[in-house]
Amino acid sequence: MTTYDYDIGIIGGGAAGLTVASGAAQLGARTLLIEKEPVLGGDCLHVGCVPSKTLIRTARACHTMKNAQDFGLPALDLPPVDFAKVRERIRSVIAAIQKHDSEERFCRLGVRVVFGEPAFVDEHSVRLEGGTVSAKNWVVASGSSPQRPPVEGLEKTPCITNREVFSLARLPASMIVLGAGPIAVEMAQAFSRLGTKVSVVQRSGQILSKEDKDMADGIMKVLAAEGVVFHLEASVLGVKDLGQEREVRIRTREGVAMALKAEQILVAMGREPNLKGLNLEGIGVSFDRRGIQTDARMRTSRKHIYAAGDVTGAFQFTHAAGYEGGIVVSNAIVHLPRKADYTFMPWCTYTDPELAGIGMNEKAAGEAGLEYDVFTEVFEDNDRSRAEGEAVGKIKMLLDRHEKPIGVQILGLRAGELLNEWVAVLNGKVKLSTLASAVHPYPTLGEINKRVAGAYLSPKIFSDKVRKGLKFFFNLKGRACGPGDGA
Numbered sequence: 001m002t003t004y005d006y007d008i009g010i011i012g013g014g015a016a017g018l019t020v021a022s023g024a025a026q027l028g029a030r031t032l033l034i035e036k037e038p039v040l041g042g043d044c045l046h047v048g049c050v051p052s053k054t055l056i057r058t059a060r061a062c063h064t065m066k067n068a069q070d071f072g073l074p075a076l077d078l079p080p081v082d083f084a085k086v087r088e089r090i091r092s093v094i095a096a097i098q099k100h101d102s103e104e105r106f107c108r109l110g111v112r113v114v115f116g117e118p119a120f121v122d123e124h125s126v127r128l129e130g131g132t133v134s135a136k137n138w139v140v141a142s143g144s145s146p147q148r149p150p151v152e153g154l155e156k157t158p159c160i161t162n163r164e165v166f167s168l169a170r171l172p173a174s175m176i177v178l179g180a181g182p183i184a185v186e187m188a189q190a191f192s193r194l195g196t197k198v199s200v201v202q203r204s205g206q207i208l209s210k211e212d213k214d215m216a217d218g219i220m221k222v223l224a225a226e227g228v229v230f231h232l233e234a235s236v237l238g239v240k241d242l243g244q245e246r247e248v249r250i251r252t253r254e255g256v257a258m259a260l261k262a263e264q265i266l267v268a269m270g271r272e273p274n275l276k277g278l279n280l281e282g283i284g285v286s287f288d289r290r291g292i293q294t295d296a297r298m299r300t301s302r303k304h305i306y307a308a309g310d311v312t313g314a315f316q317f318t319h320a321a322g323y324e325g326g327i328v329v330s331n332a333i334v335h336l337p338r339k340a341d342y343t344f345m346p347w348c349t350y351t352d353p354e355l356a357g358i359g360m361n362e363k364a365a366g367e368a369g370l371e372y373d374v375f376t377e378v379f380e381d382n383d384r385s386r387a388e389g390e391a392v393g394k395i396k397m398l399l400d401r402h403e404k405p406i407g408v409q410i411l412g413l414r415a416g417e418l419l420n421e422w423v424a425v426l427n428g429k430v431k432l433s434t435l436a437s438a439v440h441p442y443p444t445l446g447e448i449n450k451r452v453a454g455a456y457l458s459p460k461i462f463s464d465k466v467r468k469g470l471k472f473f474f475n476l477k478g479r480a481c482g483p484g485d486g487a
């Protein structure tokens with residue numbers, strides 16, 4: 001029988017790789033984790049979720065201070081933001097979380113961590129630090145990087161991406177954001193709130209193009225009111241370095257050529273898989289420009305080599321990477337055939353207001369040719385939203401023709417947190433009548449979840465048929481007041 005150095009080898013110490021490593025080692029597998037950076041944690045911890053959410057919180061505090069009068073407080077004259085201090089806060093949050101993702105902690109779990117860049121020499125072995133190491137199973141969890149689109153002049157122009165934006169030496173006076181996906185839009189609002197003049201250039205006709213237009217437009221309206229300038233349906237003609245500033249030439253939706261100038265250009269035009277140097281082609285692992293192709297059990301075209309996380313190009317979220325890591329552990333270590341099911345994969349864009357979703361939105365349901373009904377409640381009718389002074393947004397619940405929920409989208413204050421109730425409802429197949437009749441504390445934002453379920457049920461409960469039945473059995477006398485009756 002062939003023997004290998006390890007039961008499982010993992011390439012990449014981000015959300016996906018760390019999930020596999022801790023699960024495999026704790027189940028007793030001899031586990032190797034290889035990371036090319038000098039620290040574990042991946043993009044999410046160092047240049048993704050954690051720094052972005054920390055920056056967003058700081059920007060929100062700044063926004064609240066600037067708008068103190070909206071809360072009945074005296075107006076404040078704020079001095080300019082010192083980005084070095086903001087950067088310091090970001091670093092300290094990362095450092096606190098880093099402890100959970102330290103080499104020592106994984107070593108205690110039984111994982112051998114090696115820092116280096118491996119390349120496959122055959123389908124069970126990689127070259128690493130001048131030697132060769134083998135494993136029965138491998139997992140490629142090398143994540144993704146910002147895509148550099150083929151824009152004229154981009155290579156020669158100093159631009160920033162998510163790798164640099166959180167460690168800038170000072171707050172840029174102005175910034176052009178190329179792209180309008182979640183990362184672009186979150187950063188546009190955060191920097192604008194801190195005092196940067198921000199413009200967003202987007203090729204398609206809406207921001208957050210995977211979202212329903214009404215929800216995405218709701219966010220755009222808020223950002224535009226805060227001062228972010230949007231150029232939709234605009235094509236980027238070229239980029240130039242002007243020394244102190246950079247220039248982005250665009251063609252607007254009206255066909256007019258225009259030059260935008262700013263201190264910084266943030267490129268956020270999609271992601272590409274980290275595959276360089278792994279020699280996947282040499283060992284017959286199939287991939288395309290989006291990422292490594294896998295089946296539902298996260299197996300690549302070489303069945304003992306798995307892929308998980310951003311590198312598959314599917315759902316590029318930390319929680320998706322962790323979920324897929326768990327699928328790998330089930331299949332590769334426990335040998336329980338388990339398939340990934342993305343039906344109720346939630347997501348959230350952390351603008352203010354947030355936009356969170358689970359299951360299908362109207363766009364996805366339309367593309368799938370499904371018949372559906374939409375039930376809506378607005379935050380203006382939620383008492384807590386009014387008290388918070390943040391009543392923008394709505395919840396949309398989609399039911400299929402069998403009246404089963406197929407998706408929920410929430411645009412509003414703390415939408416990501418509110419969505420968690422739907423994570424339980426949809427995964428637990430909880431009846432809408434249970435949600436609608438469960439007592440929610442007052443006044444909470446979460447009451448909107450109960451109300452939207454009620455919006456579906458109330459026409460059934462308060463129907464003519466029910467009214468007639470009650471009248472017949474209990475001799476109810478009907479309306480005591482109607483249109484035209486004065487109070």
Ligand SMILES: Cc1cc2nc3c(=O)[nH]c(=O)nc-3n(C[C@H](O)[C@H](O)[C@H](O)COP(=O)(O)OP(=O)(O)OC[C@H]3O[C@@H](n4cnc5c(N)ncnc54)[C@H](O)[C@@H]3O)c2cc1C
Pocket residue numbers: 011012013014015016017034035036037040041042043044045047048049050052053116117118141142143144162183274276277278308309310311315316317318319320321350
């Ligand atoms: C600005 C920003 C904000 C984000 N915000 C959120 C959010 O709020 N919520 C959310 O769910 N997701 C968010 N994401 C996405 C999230 O960061 C990713 O989905 C997640 O990090 C994917 O995890 P992963 O393990 O697949 O990849 P990563 O976390 O990127 O880990 C991959 C690891 O592999 C290493 N690696 C790469 N190549 C090699 C190699 N050849 N050899 C060895 N190691 C290698 C990398 O150094 C890295 O450590 C955000 C992303 C960005 C950029």
